[in-house]
Structure formats: structure tokens, C-alpha cells
Amino acid sequence: MVEIVPLNKKWNYLRKILERSGPFQQETFEPSGEILEFLNNTCKILVIGAGGLGCELLKNFAMMGFKNIDVIDMDIIELSNLNRQFLFRRKDIGKSKAETAAEFINKRIAGCKVTPHFCKIQDYDESFYRQFHVIVSGLDSIVARRWINGMLISLVKYDDDGNPDVSTIVPMIDGGTEGFKGNARVILPTLSPCIDCTLDLYPPQVSYPLCTIANTPRLPEHCIEYVKVILWDKENPFNCALDGDDPEHLSFVFEKAQERANKFNITGLTYRLVQGVLKNIIPAVSSTNAVIAAICASEVFKIATSCYEYLNNYMVFNDIDGIYTYKYEAEKNPECLACSSKVRTIAIKNPSSMTLQDLIDYLCNNPEYQLKNPGLTTTLNGKNKTLYMSTVKSIEEQTRCNLTQSLHELNLSDGQELVIADVTNPNSIIVKLKFTDNEVEMY
Amino acid sequence: MIKLFSLKQQKKDGESGGQQKSTRSAAQLRITKDINELNLPRTCTTTFPDPNDLLNFKMIICPDEGYYRSGRFIFNFKVGPNYPHEPPKVKCETKVYHPNIDLEGNVCLNILREDWKPVLTINSIVYGLQYLFLEPNAEDPLNKEAADVLQNNRRLFEHNVSKAMRGAYIGNVYFDRCLNTN
Numbered sequence: 014m015v016e017i018v019p020l021n022k023k024w025n026y027l028r029k030i031l032e033r034s035g036p037f038q039q040e041t042f043e044p045s046g047e048i049l050e051f052l053n054n055t056c057k058i059l060v061i062g063a064g065g066l067g068c069e070l071l072k073n074f075a076m077m078g079f080k081n082i083d084v085i086d087m088d089i090i091e092l093s094n095l096n097r098q099f100l101f102r103r104k105d106i107g108k109s110k111a112e113t114a115a116e117f118i119n120k121r122i123a124g125c126k127v128t129p130h131f132c133k134i135q136d137y138d139e140s141f142y143r144q145f146h147v148i149v150s151g152l153d154s155i156v157a158r159r160w161i162n163g164m165l166i167s168l169v170k171y172d173d174d175g176n177p178d179v180s181t182i183v184p185m186i187d188g189g190t191e192g193f194k195g196n197a198r199v200i201l202p203t204l205s206p207c208i209d210c211t212l213d214l215y216p217p218q219v220s221y222p223l224c225t226i227a228n229t230p231r232l233p234e235h236c237i238e239y240v241k242v243i244l245w246d247k248e249n250p251f252n253c254a255l256d257g258d259d260p261e262h263l264s265f266v267f268e269k270a271q272e273r274a275n276k277f278n279i280t281g282l283t284y285r286l287v288q289g290v291l292k293n294i295i296p297a298v299s300s301t302n303a304v305i306a307a308i309c310a311s312e313v314f315k316i317a318t319s320c321y322e323y324l325n326n327y328m329v330f331n332d333i334d335g336i337y338t339y340k341y342e343a344e345k346n347p348e349c350l351a352c353s354s355k356v357r358t359i360a361i362k363n364p365s366s367m368t369l370q371d372l373i374d375y376l377c378n379n380p381e382y383q384l385k386n387p388g389l390t391t392t393l394n395g396k397n398k399t400l401y402m403s404t405v406k407s408i409e410e411q412t413r414c415n416l417t418q419s420l421h422e423l424n425l426s427d428g429q430e431l432v433i434a435d436v437t438n439p440n441s442i443i444v445k446l447k448f449t450d451n452e453v454e455m456y
Numbered sequence: 457m458i459k460l461f462s463l464k465q466q467k468k469d470g471e472s473g474g475q476q477k478s479t480r481s482a483a484q485l486r487i488t489k490d491i492n493e494l495n496l497p498r499t500c501t502t503t504f505p506d507p508n509d510l511l512n513f514k515m516i517i518c519p520d521e522g523y524y525r526s527g528r529f530i531f532n533f534k535v536g537p538n539y540p541h542e543p544p545k546v547k548c549e550t551k552v553y554h555p556n557i558d559l560e561g562n563v564c565l566n567i568l569r570e571d572w573k574p575v576l577t578i579n580s581i582v583y584g585l586q587y588l589f590l591e592p593n594a595e596d597p598l599n600k601e602a603a604d605v606l607q608n609n610r611r612l613f614e615h616n617v618s619k620a621m622r623g624a625y626i627g628n629v630y631f632d633r634c635l636n637t638n
């Protein structure tokens with residue numbers, strides 16, 4: 014038993030939950046002092062995004078006994094963030110959100126160690142993400158959500174029967190807000206529905222017919238889209254791609270959109286609308302961020318300590334008119350591209366003599382696969398590689414030389430995953446190569 | 457409820473597993489499928505400048521009937537990381553006198569923007585593009601001059617199209633020769 018040090022009253026409120034039984038505890042929960050130890054010293058969490066939700070989350074975790082926190086964000090602080098991203102001050106404008114937030118928390122909460130990462134989530138690979146017990150995301154982009162979702166799914170390892178190994182699952186708690194509405198969800202990659210399973214919850218970006226934009230605009234948004242989609246490429250005013258964060262670009266778009274609006278007698282165009290359309294800005298309300306971040310932080314706490322049942326699996330919050338919350342169990346999509354492609358393992362005895370053609374023959378002749386015209390791709394050193402594809406002439410010609418090469422010569426190694434498309438399957442399948450140790454080979 | 461951490465094996469190991477071997481994206485899984493199952497009409501061919509990059513390629517359409525027969529039109533496809541949630545970006549690299557394609561190569565095809573759905577594939581877009589050459593549509597114009605001519609004087613439109621494909625000025629715009637010489 015860990016002795017309670019009287020001086021350290023700091024976590025008394027956590028002890029009441031973690032060191033005593035209670036009527037709402039999870040059945041299997043065993044109260045003990047080791048759990049707080051675990052939170053304080055071992056548990057490592059990653060907060061993705063140091064914006065509206067991120068600031069709230071970092072504050073919550075630091076005050077809940079989590080001491081090893083990483084935060085990743087590629088953005089810099091802007092004036093318009095300061096009303097709700099309360100870890101930042103006017104003097105911080107132009108600095109990294111992740112670094113500034115980490116510095117603030119580390120200075121304010123003794124013993125808490127926040128490690129900042131001023132970069133894109135895509136800059137890190139598996140070995141980075143695998144080190145965390147739980148990941149929390151407060152992202153505003155679907156692309157980024159899907160990327161981290163795919164990353165966490167690829168961390169899951171399977172046993173020989175094809176069942177996921179629970180110890181390789183990194184849970185993700187995802188929070189999102191939009192004005193007075195918000196949601197929080199718990200994702201256990203491969204076990205519970207993932208971001209891609211429920212993609213239809215995110216409405217596709219509003220887009221207007223190109224001919225309306227070009228010839229018959231009726232809304233101020235049409236005028237802004239006109240400058241963005243047609244005029245920008247034509248005039249190329251700054252010799253670069255349109256950047257919604259660059260004030261000069263915004264002014265140009267505003268001016269040209271105004272000209273067009275005048276020409277078509279369209280009213281209602283404002284600079285803010287230009288910003289909104291170009292950056293897809295969703296109005297942010299600080300109280301919604303606080304509520305959603307609190308929910309996410311509680312879920313992380315429940316998962317990390319196993320003290321209560323965690324959210325299963327989706328919760329919505331809305332306080333436009335009174336307060337409304339609702340919880341439901343979203344379902345896994347059996348067709349999901351990201352998480353439902355079962356990984357099958359093929360044992361390879363002699364990777365230095367087995368050629369790619371041999372592997373393809375195996376996939377076509379083996380009763381378990383019976384493929385017809387498989388196209389094979391993989392990822393080598395973080396880059397996509399097409400191994401062979403017979404259906405497209407230009408690809409076939411350029412990849413034909415791979416057929417006679419051995420798996421070793423193609424730099425495929427033990428555990429390599431191949432993506433295989435074939436007419437016999439509605440989705441691509443994933444096959445993992447398992448090299449059985451018949452020969453001692455170093456490379 | 458799955459208990460995820462038994463406190464006995466609590467340390468997470470960042471090193472195990474060695475180098476990266478998977479990180480497949482949904483876009484990659486889907487585009488592999490789309491490309492492997494490309495079933496092009498005989499008027500279309502495709503080229504991949506880099507066979508390892510299935511996300512960027514060109515589609516060449518040589519219509520064999522309609523106003524644009526014997527022309528050769530190159531389209532550039534860029535498939536983004538959010539595919540198939542979002543449609544690929546498609547631009548026409550050949551300057552063409554066409555009511556639904558502007559002089560910068562923007563294409564007005566509903567499934568490339570407002571009517572895109574994730575169940576659609578690269579093949580669907582190819583059929584859409586092919587249809588644009590068979591049935592240019594004066595009601596949704598991107599090139600308004602061409603659309604007006606198509607609406608009011610079909611013979612003049614036909615004449616302008618074949619003149620433009622041979623390389624000529626139509627009004628004050630020069631169109632490069634784009635005849636299919638094969």
C-alpha cells in the first residue's frame with residue numbers, strides 16, 4: 014500500500030474516487046493508491062490541437078493529476094484566438110500555440126510536464142503515437158481526424174486468429190464544437206466505430222455548381238467562390254496558392270468579390286464572410302469548448318483509471334435553447350475502409366527466393382483468396398509503392414520488372430502490410446507478410 | 457467494458473515494432489481499388505507519371521463521335537487525402553472551345569462538385585467527362601461565348617469546334633491544335 018503523505022493534500026479529491034469504493038464504480042474496479050501513482054508518474058497522454066478545446070483540455074488534465082502530457086499543434090497564435098484560448102496573451106501573438114500553452118501550464122502547475130510539438134500530426138510516425146496511453150483530439154479538420162484515426166488503427170496488432178491484441182489499442186477521445194453545439198466520442202480503434210465508420214456525420218463542405226459561380230451568382234458566397242476557384246488561377250496575383258491566413262490574400266479576395274457582387278447587385282458581402290468561406294471558419298463559443306473539454310477529460314480519466322464505465326460511445330451537447338444532451342451507441346460500419354478491412358497473414362518461408370509473381374500466383378490459386386487480377390501496393394519508408402497492377406497499361410509496364418524480383422529484393426520485410434485490390438472484393442484487403450525463421454538472414 | 461490497462465504492464469513502449477510498415481490511409485485503400493478496377497471506354501487512356509503515386513495522373517480522352525471527334529483532350533486528376541469523402545480535383549490541360557469548360561481548364565460537371573458522393577469512383581468521373589464531349593450543355597455555361605453560339609447556331613458551333621481543334625483563333629482567343637493524329 015502506498016502511504017498517504019499528509020503534506021500532499023493536492024490530490025485529495027482524486028483519492029476519494031480512486032482509493033474508495035462507490036456505488037457507481039465499474040464492477041471490476043479495485044480501489045488502490047497505485048492508480049494515482051499511475052496517473053502521476055506513468056500515464057502518458059497526447060492532446061492534439063492547442064486551440065479552443067486544447068487549452069481547456071490541458072488545464073483540465075494538469076489539474077486532474079496527469080503529469081506527462083504532450084501537445085501537438087502546427088498553428089500560431091492570432092489575435093482572434095485570445096477571447097477563448099486562455100493560455101495565450103497579447104504578447105504571444107505570432108508564437109506557436111503548442112509551445113506557448115506548454116510553457117504556461119508548466120509554469121503554473123508544479124510538477125506537470127507538458128511537452129510541446131510545433132508541427133503537423135503527419136510529421137510523426139507509429140513509434141511516436143504508440144508511446145501514449147490515451148489520445149485526445151480537439152481538431153477542426155476532418156482530414157486530420159481521419160489521418161490520426163488511420164494511424165491508431167494501424168497500431169493495432171492481431172493475434173494469429175485475427176483478433177486484435179487489446180494492449181496495442183490506443184483509445185482516442187474525440188471532441189468537436191460548432192457554435193453552441195458539440196460532441197464527444199470514445200473510439201477504441203478496431204473495436205468500436207471509428208471516424209470513417211461515421212463519416213456521414215460530417216456534412217461535406219458546401220459547394221456550389223461551377224456554372225452558377227461563373228455566370229449566375231446570387232449569393233455573396235458565390236462571389237467569393239468565384240475569386241477563389243476561377244479568378245485566383247487566372248490572375249495569380251501573388252504567384253502562389255491562395256492562403257486564407259494571409260491578410261493580403263484576404264484583401265484581394267474581398268476587393269474582387271465586392272466588384273463582382275456590385276456587378277450582379279448582390280448585397281451582404283463582408284470581410285468576415287470572406288474569411289469564413291475561405292477558411293471554413295466555424296464560430297467558436299468558449300462555454301461550449303469548456304463543456305466538451307470537460308466531458309473528454311472525464312472520459313480520459315475513466316479509461317486511464319478504469320474506475321467508471323466510459324462513454325459508449327457518442328454524446329451530443331446542444332445549448333442553443335436550454336440544455337440538451339444525448340448519448341447513443343454509434344455502430345461500426347462493416348464496410349468501413351479504415352477499420353473493417355481485416356488483416357490477413359500470409360506465412361512466407363523463403364522471402365529471398367519467393368518472387369512477387371510467386372506471391373500473386375499464391376493469391377490467385379489459394380482457395381482462401383482466389384483472386385483474379387490483384388493490384389498490390391504497400392508503404393515503404395512512409396512512401397506509397399505500387400508493386401504490381403495489371404489493369405492499367407502505363408502502370409503495368411512500369412511495375413512488370415517487380416514480378417521477377419524476390420520479396421527481399423523489393424525491400425519487403427517481416428510484418429510488411431500489402432494493400433490488395435481485386436474484382437472479387439468490394440474493398441481493398443490488407444495482407445500482412447509473416448516471414449517464418451527458416452534461415453538466418455541479415456539485411 | 458474492456459479494461460485497457462492492467463497496472464502491471466503499464467509502461468508504454470514507444471520503440472517496439474521498428475520501422476513503419478503500414479499506416480495505410482482510407483484514401484490509399486480506396487484509390488488502389490479504383491485504379492485496379494479502372495474500366496475505360498476505348499476512347500480513353502491514362503498515364504501515371506509515377507506508378508507509385510496513384511493519387512496523381514492524367515486521363516486522355518479522344519472522342520470518336522460528336523462535335524469533338526478526332527480531338528485529343530488531356531485531363532489532370534489530383535486525388536486528395538480526403539478521398540472519397542471529397543471528389544478529386546480535375547482540370548482540363550488542353551485549351552478547348554467548350555461551353556462547360558473554361559479557358560483555365562475548370563470543368564463544370566456536377567459530380568465533380570455539388571453532386572459528388574463517396575460511392576462514385578474515378579470511372580464515374582471518366583464517364584461524366586466523356587459525356588460532356590458528346591453532349592455539351594449550353595444551359596450550364598462556363599464559357600459563355602461558346603454556350604451562346606451552341607444555343608443559337610449549331611452549325612457555327614460545329615464549325616468553331618473543329619476550327620479550334622485544328623489550331624486557330626475563335627474571337628480573340630487562340631486555341632492550340634489538339635487533333636488526335638493517330
Ligand SMILES: [Zn+2]
Nearest residue numbers: 207210349352
Ligand atoms: Zn471504421
